[in-house]
Amino acid sequence: MSDRIKHLSIVSSIILVLALFLKRNYDLKLTERLMHVHDGLIRAEQKIQLQHRTKVGVGFGGCHDAFLPALEAWKGLQLTPSNELVHHNLINNKTELEQLFNYFFYHGAAVERYVKNPEFFKEIVSFAKSYADTRWHVGGNAPVMAQRLAMEGSDVLLGARKSPNVLFGDNVKGIGDQDEDDVHVILEYDKNEVWGNITTPRANRLIVHSDQYNPMLNMIEEFEVELKKFQPRLFVLGGLQMMDNFPFEEGVRSSRFLVLQNFLSAMPTSTLIHFEMASFAEEDLVHELIDKVLPYADSLGMNEQELPNILAVLNKKPVQLVADSNPRVVTALDDIRELFRAVGNLNGSRRLTRVHVHTLAYQAVVTVKGSPWKNTMSAAAKSALVANRHVCGNSTINLEKARIILDESFRSSRIEGSERIFLKDERPVSCWEENDMLFCVAPNLVCTHIFQTGGGGDNISAAGLSLQIVD
Ligand SMILES: *[C@@H]1O[C@H](CO)[C@@H](O)[C@H](O)[C@H]1NC(C)=O
Ligand SMILES: *[C@@H]1O[C@H](CO)[C@@H](O)[C@H](O)[C@H]1NC(C)=O
Ligand SMILES: *[C@@H]1O[C@H](CO)[C@@H](O)[C@H](O)[C@H]1NC(C)=O
Ligand SMILES: *[C@@H]1O[C@H](CO)[C@@H](O)[C@H](O)[C@H]1NC(C)=O
Ligand SMILES: *[C@@H]1O[C@H](CO)[C@@H](O)[C@H](O)[C@H]1NC(C)=O
Numbered sequence: 297m298s299d300r301i302k303h304l305s306i307v308s309s310i311i312l313v314l315a316l317f318l319k320r321n322y323d324l325k326l327t328e329r330l331m332h333v334h335d336g337l338i339r340a341e342q343k344i345q346l347q348h349r350t351k352v353g354v355g356f357g358g359c360h361d362a363f364l365p366a367l368e369a370w371k372g373l374q375l376t377p378s379n380e381l382v383h384h385n386l387i388n389n390k391t392e393l394e395q396l397f398n399y400f401f402y403h404g405a406a407v408e409r410y411v412k413n414p415e416f417f418k419e420i421v422s423f424a425k426s427y428a429d430t431r432w433h434v435g436g437n438a439p440v441m442a443q444r445l446a447m448e449g450s451d452v453l454l455g456a457r458k459s460p461n462v463l464f465g466d467n468v469k470g471i472g473d474q475d476e477d478d479v480h481v482i483l484e485y486d487k488n489e490v491w492g493n494i495t496t497p498r499a500n501r502l503i504v505h506s507d508q509y510n511p512m513l514n515m516i517e518e519f520e521v522e523l524k525k526f527q528p529r530l531f532v533l534g535g536l537q538m539m540d541n542f543p544f545e546e547g548v549r550s551s552r553f554l555v556l557q558n559f560l561s562a563m564p565t566s567t568l569i570h571f572e573m574a575s576f577a578e579e580d581l582v583h584e585l586i587d588k589v590l591p592y593a594d595s596l597g598m599n600e601q602e603l604p605n606i607l608a609v610l611n612k613k614p615v616q617l618v619a620d621s622n623p624r625v626v627t628a629l630d631d632i633r634e635l636f637r638a639v640g641n642l643n644g645s646r647r648l649t650r651v652h653v654h655t656l657a658y659q660a661v662v663t664v665k666g667s668p669w670k671n672t673m674s675a676a677a678k679s680a681l682v683a684n685r686h687v688c689g690n691s692t693i694n695l696e697k698a699r700i701i702l703d704e705s706f707r708s709s710r711i712e713g714s715e716r717i718f719l720k721d722e723r724p725v726s727c728w729e730e731n732d733m734l735f736c737v738a739p740n741l742v743c744t745h746i747f748q749t750g751g752g753g754d755n756i757s758a759a760g761l762s763l764q765i766v767d
């Protein structure tokens with residue numbers, strides 16, 4: 297070996313050793329950071345101790361959820377990849393199901409659609425029943441939020457009927473009974489799964505249903521009577537996406553919305569109202585929400601898709617079917633400010649004083665100072681923790697299955713001269729005041745070994761709410 301080559305190989309060995317050392321150091325730093333953030337979030341969560349149980353009403357509807365891997369279901373249903381990205385408002389057959397899936401799978405965006413053909417829906421459900429690894433749970437936004445709130449120390453009255461599958465746990469009461477219930481099939485996929493020539497950028501799910509009971513909100517009247525006696529501190533409204541693209545007879549949906557509006561407007565101000573958004577594709581329905589629901593909301597909860605969608609329609613633009621599946625904090629914060637402005641301009645009897653946006657990377661909770669919402673910082677921390685607990689399927693967080701994907705700093709607004717906020721690992725929830733508002737952003741410990749994604753938003757939102765109604 298010539299001296300020159302020997303020299304070079306010594307240099308490259310040194311570089312290699314140095315690189316390994318740096319890499320190890322970097323990994324150690326990441327692990328350390330994860331530990332600090334985790335401990336900080338847990339401290340923030342545990343800061344709030346329940347003094348007594350609070351009463352919460354939750355509406356509407358319930359169903360039986362079947363969770364299974366989307367790609368296995370497509371195999372079972374003998375779908376073949378078309379590589380065509382086509383949006384459909386509702387689904388008539390296999391072709392439309394496959395094209396719709398492609399559309400959202402490509403964006404990694406959550407979606408929920410009505411299957412119009414009952415025979416085709418039966419075929420999907422019977423596959424779910426025959427597939428050995430299908431997990432069955434009590435489902436529907438309302439029952440999931442109800443159970444989570446009960447788990448976190450509330451006494452809950454749920455606006456759903458008991459059925460053989462929708463049984464309620466301790467501290468959750470329902471209204472009446474029903475023999476049969478609606479089934480929702482939740483088709484899940486993981487990040488980087490491949491269908492045809494499409495690779496999905498993040499884990500998510502497509503939900504299909506063919507509900508007969510829930511879209512009619514057929515339990516409102518009965519529930520209203522019970523709720524008056526119950527006198528809850530909070531009423532949580534969700535599940536209205538069941539009305540999206542449902543083939544109502546002429547005028548029926550509007551009349552059900554009027555009943556809902558009267559129900560909300562008659563509620564005493566001693567009961568706060570939270571509305572949990574969902575995936576809405578039908579523009580007229582979103583207008584109904586804006587006219588008849590949003591003006592009565594004290595609080596709104598939504599994910600990264602639902603926020604730009606409602607803003608678009610509030611700004612007189614068409615519904616926005618898909619958005620960035622991992623938006624930057626600054627985008628969400630500016631959108632939240634705009635949401636407060638736009639909803640503030642609606643004519644209603646209540647003022648919006650709380651918004652919670654849950655995304656893959658972080659939780660943003662914004663409240664108006666002096667409003668009844670307490671413990672905003674701890675609420676953001678708790679929802680970040682529940683996001684991991686839910687998706688990983690374990691109430692103990694395993695840091696080997698968690699990752700922080702939020703940047704180490706973010707701007708609080710795109711407006712010139714806005715502050716840059718730096719994450720502090722030991723106090724991971726960043727909170728600051730702006731005029732009469734309190735902003736809190738918590739980094740998620742993103743689960744890397746997915747157990748389930750469906751129902752995540754409901755658990756996360758309800759967990760956040762549970763700490764905000766504690767004295
Ligand atoms: C996927 O296939 C479709 C239809 O064959 C084609 O139009 C599209 O360009 C392909 N996309 C990629 C990324 O290969
Ligand atoms: C699926 O349904 C749509 C709408 O009814 C129809 O136009 C299309 O031809 C159907 N496709 C198949 C393969 O049945
Ligand atoms: C609110 O009410 C005022 C006065 O009645 C009316 O001028 C305005 O257009 C209404 N705004 C909305 C968004 O409905
Ligand atoms: C979310 O809610 C569902 C239904 O109540 C429950 O089965 C699941 O365990 C919850 N997730 C967590 C993290 O508790
Ligand atoms: C949950 O996590 C704990 C601690 O890491 C572990 O011992 C337990 O087996 C996990 N449970 C499940 C269901 O994975």
